[in-house]
Amino acid sequence: MPISSSLSARLGPGPAPARARWSPYARPSEPRRSGAGSGCAKASRPPLRLEPATARLLGPARRAESRGSSRGAAFGTAAPTPARRRLGDLKKSDRKTDPKPAGTNPEPIQEPRVEESRGCGGFAFLCALAGHKEAITGISMPMGSDKLYSGSADGSVRVWDGNSGKCVDVIKMGGKIGCMITHDKWVFVGISKSVEAWNIQTGMKLSLQGPSGLVCSMTIKDEMLFAGMADGRIMAWKFPAKEINSELVAILAGHDRHVISLAVSATRLYSGSLDKTIRVWDLKNLQCVQTLSEHKAAVTSVLCWDQKLLSCSLDKTVKVWAASESGSLQLMHTHSEEHGLRTLFGMHRPGKTPVLLCSLHKSSRVRLLDLPSFEEMGTLSSKTEVKTIELSQGGPSRLLFTGDGAGELKVWMWAPQGEESPTPALP
Structure with a gap:
């Protein structure tokens, strides 16, 4: 999607690389090739000791029959819903307050409210899904699936049915989950010393070995999976592999603390680290070509947007970077x-400027900012600091998921002011 003329005027001309779309998975990382043939990531079968019920969930997506269980409520309704009702396909009359004692699962579904200001529209709150005991570190809703997956520092992946909103299974990973992402039909879970992956369509399960510590961040580009580690390294695997063993292509060294955010553009990989730097890596040779050191505290998130790179930090700033004529990134704006x-x-608003969601550290708020003005549009609230944000990858509604440090998973629906129905999700 071409960048808007107003943003170009504000931030200056960008480079002329291949076009890139706004990607929720764009997180900077910096590689330094180390031993192209240094090891092989073995995919054990099965690496995840799944219960029979979970194995069935990893098959082709299908509608789940309502069992009338009180465990969990449909996303967006307080009452049991027909099996064919999709996420967000609920009339306002279906949503009502259903008070229950504290500690039940899920939490009472309140009348949807829209968090907005200045008449710019906002998000309607649909429901809160309880069950995790510690911070939610990853959320995944694969394309074409009616299942929502959430990973937590409590060591579990919870599987939620998209028709009823119930937690239909809990997968114990044997240790803290550092991150989780989705690519096509695959769900990737980063844990200590491995990346566990399963295909929700075929049921195939892989275990990518090699990490020496916790996997803190992941991204995938051109059949290459990158994983940022707690020891500062970035590991790269060829994925998916033609055989059961997935090849470890390289180890990128350079950061000296946790790599907690990764992002990719057409030709670059970006990594954000607790060492206060962002490293820029060439995807062709996996070499570090630039180190950005303008942040004064830990870099917590990086995001690729068209020809720009956005980064945020515990130093209370969001920085916008653009490529100069020489191709190196330069700081263009600080918010x-x-x-x-x-x-x-x-996320994009059809026909309007994009929206940037910023989770505030040690705060229960997520601030919505209009781009390129950085003017506040509103806020989303949570129990504690929001650790992860994800957008649904398909379906008739644009659903947003937020996971906080207390283990609460909230479901929101984009409800722009003046629109009669939700806008379609991003492809």
Whole structure:
């Protein structure tokens, strides 16, 4: 999607690389090739000791029959819903307050409310899904699936049915989950010393070995999976592999602390680290070509947007970077907040300017900012600091998911002012 003329005027001309779309998975990382043949990531079968019910869930997506269980409520309704009702396909009359004692699962579904300001529209709150005991570190809703997956530092992946909103299975990973992403039909879960992956369509399960510590961030580009580690390294695997063993292509060294955010553009990989730097890596040779050191505290999130790179930090700033004529990134704009920032996420509004969602550190708020003006549109609230944000990858509604440090998963629906129905999700 071409960048808007107003943003070009504000931030200056960008480079002329291949066009790139706003990607919620864009997170900077910096590689330094180390031993192209240094090891092989073995895919054990099965690496995840799944219960029979979970194995069935990893088959082709299908509608789940309503069992009348009180565990969980449909996304967007307080009452049991027909099996064919999709996420967000609920009339306002279907949503009502259903008070229940504290500690039940899920939490009472309140009348949807729209978090907005200045008449710019906002998000309607649909429901909160409870069950995780610690911070949610990843959310995944694969394309074509009616299942929502959430990973937590409590060591579990919960599987939620998209028709009823119920938690239909809990997968124990044997340790803290550092991150989770989706690519096509695959769900990737980063844990200590491995990346676990399963295909929701075929049921194939892989275990990518090689990490020496916790996997903190992941992204995938051109059949290459990159994983940022707690020891500062970035590992790269060829994925998916033609055989059961997936090849470890390279280890990118350079950061000296956790790599907690990765992003990719057409030709570059970006990595954000607790060492206060962003490293820029050439995807062709996996070499570090630039180190950005303008942030004064830990870099917590990086995001690629068209020909720009956005980064945020605990130094209370969001920075916008653009390529110079020489191809190196230069700082174009700095936006300041009253809090440090934890997570960046971007989405388009059809026919309008994009929205940047910024999770505030040590705060229960997610700030919605209009781009390129950085004017506040509103806020989303949570129990504690929001650790991860994700957008549904398909379906008739644009659903947003937020996971906080207390283990609460909230479901929101984009409800722009003046529109009669939700806009379609991004492809």
